[in-house]
Amino acid sequence: MTRFDIAIVGGGIAGATLAAELAPHASLVVIERESAAGYHATGRSAAFWSETYGGPHIQPLTTASAKELAPYLERLGALHIGRTGDAAAIDAFLDEFAGTGVELHRVAPAAQVPGLRPEWTLGVFEPSCAYIDVAALHADALGRVRRAGGALWLDADLASAAREGGAWRIETTAGPLAADILVDAAGAWADRVALAAGVAPIGIQPYRRTIAQLRTDPSPRAGMPLVVDIGEHFYFKPEAGGRLWLSPADETPVDPCDAAPEELDVAVAIDRMERAVDWRVVAVERRWAGLRSFAPDRRPVYGFDPRVSAFFWCAGQGGFGIQTAPAAARLAASLLLGRARDADIAHIDPAIYSPERFA
Known part of the structure; x- marks a missing residue:
């Protein structure tokens, strides 16, 4: 043996x-x-590196990975957006990472996302966010x-x-x-x-997460960052060839499996995006799902x-x-x-x- x-x-x-x-x-x-x-x-990862993603218990591991990941990273930036009613969530987000060394700035989000609907007035920019190869x-x-x-x-x-x-x-x-x-x-x-x-x-639970690749009118502007709803109901980011990757940030509990996307989740994602930006979806080119597995805490x-x-x-x-x-x-x-x-x-x-x- x-x-x-x-x-x-x-x-x-x-x-x-x-x-x-x-x-x-x-x-x-x-x-x-x-x-x-x-x-x-x-x-099947969405393939971005964000120091704030996962919260303050995860941030030290993310930040400490930056040096080794550097050859695999390409600058993207992340824009966390909210409406007037999300002011407390924006404040809490900034407080969570105060003193950690993570660079975060309050910004006017419309300047970075053409077609952003006027009610989305709150923004926090995270310049270190990057694509991962x-x-x-x-x-x-x-x-x-x-x-x-x-x-x-x-x-x-x-x-x-x-x-x-x-x-x-x-x-x-x-x-x-x-x-x-x-x-x-x-x-x-x-x-x-x-x-x-x-x-x-110990209770490791898999959850399904859906992503769709879209063509939109207008196409994502060059240099546009990852856009994340502060309530974590959706995110989208530009991809090569003027395409957009969109997720409803879903977490559906499932058994371990070869995950497949649900049409409803893709429709929900598009609806949430269209409530944030005045863009028209020209085509859904691809859709897929992966598994995210969490311990109870x-x-x-x-x-x-x-x-x-x-x-x-x-x-x-x-x-x-x-x-x-x-x-x-x-x-x-x-x-x-x-x-x-x-x-x-x-x-x-x-x-x-x-x-x-x-x-």
Whole structure:
């Protein structure tokens, strides 16, 4: 039987970046149930980096990821908009990030979004927001794993895992293996992987998020930022070729699955956009859905299970898994290897992400 120090279940951005950090220090395998890694949440991301996205518990991981993400980022900017009745929400948003170092400015939103309806008078601009080249980031992480001698098993759905003789005996559809440590980076399937290993689940819930690619009249203006409703009922951003990506910011609880968009969600998104801007939708060119998976308190989970010490959680990244991936991977690797945290993440308290909070 093939033996590894570490087996990581899940080849999306969480598993890939963690594997890239661990591979120089341990023999490891990434077990991926699909025929291509990153098929679900990673491959269907809206692909932007925003320091405010996810709230103040996520911001330190996002900001600490900026340096490593720099080669994959392209400036975008984000404009958070509201109407008169949203003044308290705008104030609360600014207060949340006061003192964090995140740059935020009150602005008149109409200057940045042609056709913005007149009731949308409130705006906060976040200049650091950027596009992420997710495909390149993910591929480079897997490349680092391979160069360090790590293995990637595709079409390897986990059937069971059990502790035998101080190691995990793991059965997959690609064959059996053994590992000293089992890492659960399975995204929407994280609780199912835990159950297959005899570990109590912690309540990782997948939610469907819908995105549509549109052509509009007028087309998005060059240099237009990501536009986000302060109430998080929609967001849209310009894409290449004068196209627009639009989401109703939906979060529909679902079982782990190959998510598909619902026509109603696309219609809701268009209706919400048209209430914000005086644009005509010319065509809906594409529509898709992905899964965002949250722990009960909406914070990610990094650390050894409090009851099963050789089972390590790397799950619950919600919709911010890609933008936090570099710092999160280094934090998780330090916990798994029992090493001091790097200087640029030393200020991040791992206890707020520990699975012990669910014990």
